[in-house]
Amino acid sequence: MGQIIILPETTKDPISLIGRRAGVCWGADITDEKKNYRRGLDCIASGHGRTFEFVNVEAVLDGYSARVIREWYTHIGGAPTRLQASTRYINYKDFSYIYPATVKTEEQKRAYEETMKAITEAAQKLEESGVPREDAALLLPLGMTTKIVDKRNLRNIIDMSRQRMCARTYWEYRQMFHDYLGELRKLSEEWAYLIDTQMMPKCEAMGYCPEKKSCGRMPQKPSQGQRHL
Ligand SMILES: Cc1cc2nc3c(=O)[nH]c(=O)nc-3n(C[C@H](O)[C@H](O)[C@H](O)COP(=O)(O)OP(=O)(O)OC[C@H]3O[C@@H](n4cnc5c(N)ncnc54)[C@H](O)[C@@H]3O)c2cc1C
Numbered sequence: 001m002g003q004i005i006i007l008p009e010t011t012k013d014p015i016s017l018i019g020r021r022a023g024v025c026w027g028a029d030i031t032d033e034k035k036n037y038r039r040g041l042d043c044i045a046s047g048h049g050r051t052f053e054f055v056n057v058e059a060v061l062d063g064y065s066a067r068v069i070r071e072w073y074t075h076i077g078g079a080p081t082r083l084q085a086s087t088r089y090i091n092y093k094d095f096s097y098i099y100p101a102t103v104k105t106e107e108q109k110r111a112y113e114e115t116m117k118a119i120t121e122a123a124q125k126l127e128e129s130g131v132p133r134e135d136a137a138l139l140l141p142l143g144m145t146t147k148i149v150d151k152r153n154l155r156n157i158i159d160m161s162r163q164r165m166c167a168r169t170y171w172e173y174r175q176m177f178h179d180y181l182g183e184l185r186k187l188s189e190e191w192a193y194l195i196d197t198q199m200m201p202k203c204e205a206m207g208y209c210p211e212k213k214s215c216g217r218m219p220q221k222p223s224q225g226q227r228h229l
Helices: 014-025 033-046 066-072 106-128 133-139 154-164 171-185 189-198 202-206 224-228
Strands: 003-006 056-065 081-084 145-153
Touching: 003 171, 014 033, 014 189, 033 189, 056 066, 056 171, 066 145, 066 171, 106 133, 145 154, 154 171, 154 189, 154 202, 171 189
Parallel strands: none
Antiparallel strands: 003 056, 056 145, 081 145
């Protein structure tokens, strides 16, 4: 499975930082850390989302599929940024790939593994016959693992939790997000509190499921017609 490395530039005391930044605008004494922490909690409870944007998270996401990273990239609120391992200069002759648990019979395993092997061999053959690596790399599958270094803010991560803790999200994303929060949790008590109170699927936040195809965990949003009955 993949690995998340939280980089040292990540905010260690997110709640206190929120309180310090809000305190500047409230003319408060921001040298008092207890008050900063309490002010941060107030901002969170009141949903003052702009204050969450001061909390920075920088991380390496390594060994997850190119497919799940492509989904990660759709979360663009707050202009996060990232770098991804190049497909031009890395040696992909022996690329590694995600192996889903649903591929379990001998026949399924054979089909999956033989396809990956055929891709490796074809890419190698193309390269050896003069096709540049950047072109041979077009054959690489979405299941191939990749590595990114990523920077985003707390508000974006809370918003991501609404979509990606949904039971209908792609399993690898849920797993990767679980790993990501697990590593943030290790940073501090403040992070543990934020994860326990703020990270939840949208159905939990809204009290109903807005998805057309629901998993059934929460009641679905009543349709317009039903509401008038
Ligand atoms: C069950 C399920 C199925 C999905 N299927 C697909 C799929 O088939 N294809 C697909 O592409 N995605 C799919 N997604 C992903 C999803 O639709 C979003 O693309 C993804 O969650 C990121 O977008 P976002 O708006 O949630 O987050 P962000 O882009 O991070 O936005 C967060 C919030 O910031 C604000 N914001 C962001 N950008 C702007 C802007 N330009 N202008 C104004 N406000 C902005 C909005 O308030 C927004 O809600 C699926 C998700 C789920 C849970």
